[in-house]
Amino acid sequence: MKLYSLPLSPFAARVRGALYAKGLAAEMLAPPESFGTSSSFRKVSPTGRIPVLVRDDGTTLVESGVIVEYLEDAFPEPSLRPKSAEALAQVRLITQVADAYVMNALMPLFALFDTKEKDTSAIEAGLARLDDGLGKLDALLAPKGYANGERLTTADVWLTPIRFSLDGFMAFAGRKEVLAKHPRFAAYRDVIEGDPALGRVWREMNDGLKAFMESRASAS
Amino acid sequence: MKLYSLPLSPFAARVRGALYAKGLAAEMLAPPESFGTSSSFRKVSPTGRIPVLVRDDGTTLVESGVIVEYLEDAFPEPSLRPKSAEALAQVRLITQVADAYVMNALMPLFALFDTKEKDTSAIEAGLARLDDGLGKLDALLAPKGYANGERLTTADVWLTPIRFSLDGFMAFAGRKEVLAKHPRFAAYRDVIEGDPALGRVWREMNDGLKAFMESRASAS
Numbered sequence: 447m448k449l450y451s452l453p454l455s456p457f458a459a460r461v462r463g464a465l466y467a468k469g470l471a472a473e474m475l476a477p478p479e480s481f482g483t484s485s486s487f488r489k490v491s492p493t494g495r496i497p498v499l500v501r502d503d504g505t506t507l508v509e510s511g512v513i514v515e516y517l518e519d520a521f522p523e524p525s526l527r528p529k530s531a532e533a534l535a536q537v538r539l540i541t542q543v544a545d546a547y548v549m550n551a552l553m554p555l556f557a558l559f560d561t562k563e564k565d566t567s568a569i570e571a572g573l574a575r576l577d578d579g580l581g582k583l584d585a586l587l588a589p590k591g592y593a594n595g596e597r598l599t600t601a602d603v604w605l606t607p608i609r610f611s612l613d614g615f616m617a618f619a620g621r622k623e624v625l626a627k628h629p630r631f632a633a634y635r636d637v638i639e640g641d642p643a644l645g646r647v648w649r650e651m652n653d654g655l656k657a658f659m660e661s662r663a664s665a666s
Numbered sequence: 667m668k669l670y671s672l673p674l675s676p677f678a679a680r681v682r683g684a685l686y687a688k689g690l691a692a693e694m695l696a697p698p699e700s701f702g703t704s705s706s707f708r709k710v711s712p713t714g715r716i717p718v719l720v721r722d723d724g725t726t727l728v729e730s731g732v733i734v735e736y737l738e739d740a741f742p743e744p745s746l747r748p749k750s751a752e753a754l755a756q757v758r759l760i761t762q763v764a765d766a767y768v769m770n771a772l773m774p775l776f777a778l779f780d781t782k783e784k785d786t787s788a789i790e791a792g793l794a795r796l797d798d799g800l801g802k803l804d805a806l807l808a809p810k811g812y813a814n815g816e817r818l819t820t821a822d823v824w825l826t827p828i829r830f831s832l833d834g835f836m837a838f839a840g841r842k843e844v845l846a847k848h849p850r851f852a853a854y855r856d857v858i859e860g861d862p863a864l865g866r867v868w869r870e871m872n873d874g875l876k877a878f879m880e881s882r883a884s885a886s
Contacts, residue, residue, distance in 0.1 A: 492802060493763070505752075509766075512758045519751035531739035532725075538732045543713070546729075582712060 448500040453654025456607035458497040463603035466643035540601040547579030670718040673874030676827035678717040683823035686863035767799030
């Protein structure tokens with residue numbers, strides 16, 4: 447298999463996490479420059495986005511959530527899904543809440559802090575929304591260990607890039623207190639660093655962030 | 667089982683579609699008024715939203731996508747999932763594209779048309795985004811029959827409320843031409859009406875819309 451991926455993309459990072467945790471080999475490919483508007487890349491990715499999984503028969507698959515579920519269905523062992531329907535629902539709920547209430551609250555905040563004239567009321571509303579999302583997520587996490595407890599699941603593959611992006615936001619915006627009321631997700635960084643697959647994704651994203659910051663500094 | 671649901675909610679409609687298609691019995695419960703801000707309803711739904719599935723042991727589950735997957739895992743037969751990993755990925759891709767590119771483009775358009783002073787440039791941009799999303803979706807649908815071909819799958823459960831909402835938008839905004847370039851999703855209304863479970867969801871949503879329009883008319 448091959449995967450069109452960029453180190454810093456949280457969407458590509460989920461798929462890399464699943465591949466690493468399952469021990470699946472995939473060649474990493476960088477998309478072409480300006481791939482989002484490239485008509486030739488649309489032949490590979492109908493949405494114009496990454497990640498794109500290229501199967502061995504040459505067919506492709508897009509959308510990170512679809513790819514991660516596909517890897518579970520096509521390569522069931524080792525499984526990143528809990529066995530019981532109830533536990534699997536909890537894992538899916540964690541990923542959904544992390545996406546809908548944390549990631550969707552976090553992303554606009556980067557833009558709000560990245561301006562000279564800060565819109566303080568929009569920032570406060572955005573931070574309140576993020577705090578609400580983090581509260582929802584924290585309440586779903588296991589008291590310690592992986593997101594769902596003892597074993598790594600697809601929820602961990604989901605949370606790793608979100609936890610990384612949150613660290614990046616706290617540093618970028620000088621808002622270390624964002625995680626103060628959410629101890630489980632705060633401590634979750636240690637879980638990531640203690641796991642070979644998740645730790646690898648974290649380091650790749652960190653390297654990607656450094657390269658991005660350097661290119662931004664040299665361009666300005 | 668019980669389900670907190672409202673007839674017009676596209677999110678609750680997905681779960682009803684899955685229940686009907688699988689022949690599962692569930693008592694329908696209306697959420698309390700102003701449930702989104704009700705602290706007592708938060709004990710039932712940690713996100714404050716519907717649908718909420720109440721299992722027979724009293725535990726609850728939120729988020730329509732999580733509930734539909736749970737119903738498949740907990741009550742596998744009759745299955746709404748295709749057997750092969752590749753076909754199942756296609757079904758998941760249809761649901762994801764329908765959500766991310768059609769539903770997310772459609773919902774803001776209702777608000778844009780529901781004002782006296784129309785923001786024509788925002789409307790044109792929104793319609794272009796919707797057209798792009800419908801193009802992506804149409805390209806994924808089977809040439810005829812259900813979303814993925816001969817059998818009803820979770821993709822159909824997803825598409826039914828979206829197709830209904832699109833019909834509602836076209837009538838509300840006087841924009842019948844929205845589906846002109848997307849023949850498969852245009853014809854998909856007949857598929858819904860020809861299926862007992864999907865047709866029932868459509869009629870329930872239609873009854874809910876009539877009730878909503880009457881309450882709106884009597885309030886103004």
